Amino acid sequence: MSASTTVEPYGRRVRDAVATRGSLCLGIDPHPNLLAQWGLADDAGGAREFSLRVLEAAGDLAASIKPQVAFFEAYGSAGMAVLEEVCERARDTGALVIADAKRGDIGSTLAAYARAWLGADAPFYCDALTLSPYLGVGALAPAFDLAADTGKGLYILAATSNPEAVNLQNATLTSPSERGGESTVAQAVADEVRQQNLAVRGGSDPSFGLVLGATVKNPPQVGSEHGPLLVPGFGAQGGTPSDVRRVCGSNLDAAMINVSRSVLSEGPDVEKLRAATSGVIKELSQLGNSD
Numbered sequence: 001m002s003a004s005t006t007v008e009p010y011g012r013r014v015r016d017a018v019a020t021r022g023s024l025c026l027g028i029d030p031h032p033n034l035l036a037q038w039g040l041a042d043d044a045g046g047a048r049e050f051s052l053r054v055l056e057a058a059g060d061l062a063a064s065i066k067p068q069v070a071f072f073e074a075y076g077s078a079g080m081a082v083l084e085e086v087c088e089r090a091r092d093t094g095a096l097v098i099a100d101a102k103r104g105d106i107g108s109t110l111a112a113y114a115r116a117w118l119g120a121d122a123p124f125y126c127d128a129l130t131l132s133p134y135l136g137v138g139a140l141a142p143a144f145d146l147a148a149d150t151g152k153g154l155y156i157l158a159a160t161s162n163p164e165a166v167n168l169q170n171a172t173l174t175s176p177s178e179r180g181g182e183s184t185v186a187q188a189v190a191d192e193v194r195q196q197n198l199a200v201r202g203g204s205d206p207s208f209g210l211v212l213g214a215t216v217k218n219p220p221q222v223g224s225e226h227g228p229l230l231v232p233g234f235g236a237q238g239g240t241p242s243d244v245r246r247v248c249g250s251n252l253d254a255a256m257i258n259v260s261r262s263v264l265s266e267g268p269d270v271e272k273l274r275a276a277t278s279g280v281i282k283e284l285s286q287l288g289n290s291d
């Protein structure tokens with residue numbers, strides 16, 4: 001029996017999670033500065049303790065949990081073993097697990113990343129994976145194919161939250177776009193992802209989504225066919241609730257708003273972390289109302 005017959009498509013699971021738990025995607029980013037602040041060692045053991053405390057505090061509250069792969073990879077094989085465990089333990093909390101690996105490569109190599117993260121028996125568990133489209137959205141085909149089969153989601157970096165990205169992602173393409181005229185690179189990425197969604201299950205429950213930073217001034221225009229949204233940049237990077245509304249448009253009910261440092265800096269006390277998590281969930285619950 002193929003996984004697609006047993007697992008609901010990610011697009012549907014995201015909407016359910018937003019409806020029941022709200023929009024918070026809590027990052028697990030065991031940055032060395034935070035480990036020091038929490039009194040933990042700058043090693044794989046410190047990252048493990050940090051992550052498990054975040055899960056204890058917030059795993060039953062947040063709609064999704066986003067382990068940032070880089071902060072585990074930094075500790076070599078021991079760090080990757082911890083990441084494997086953290087992804088499994090995150091899954092047990094009932095939150096969706098978004099692996100923030102930002103993978104991207106030529107198709108034949110990308111297929112190996114897809115196996116690592118998206119296969120039904122992948123060594124690393126996730127419900128969705130972040131991918132970089134800058135070798136071409138088409139080069140991500142092995143991930144689109146495998147994710148469609150296993151019911152997983154993808155978040156393609158379209159308009160990222162960091163200021164260095166603006167020149168590249170906001171550059172104008174002169175080749176005809178699906179909108180008929182000029183388009184930014186970010187819009188072209190978004191529209192290619194939309195096409196990928198339309199090619200699966202006749203476009204129902206679109207599960208291939210986009211990363212759109214809350215700090216982006218000229219975000220691509222998106223609708224439900226562009227899939228779920230992952231919106232970083234809220235809080236520590238300056239994004240406000242009205243920025244989130246502006247960037248998400250009509251897609252708020254499928255949007256996960258990432259918050260990492262502004263909650264994590266409340267640790268190591270589990271009750272303080274829990275209170276900070278609840279506070280952000282409450283703040284995000286007002287997104288549907290205008291300012």
Ligand SMILES: O=C(O)c1cc(=O)[nH]c(=O)n1[C@@H]1O[C@H](COP(=O)(O)O)[C@@H](O)[C@H]1O
Nearest residue numbers: 068130160161162213232236237259260261
């Ligand atoms: O994919 C992401 O989550 C991401 C995309 C992006 O455009 N900007 C961005 O900051 N992120 C991630 O969001 C996290 C930072 O969140 P804050 O600590 O809340 O600013 C890190 O894990 C980043 O890698």
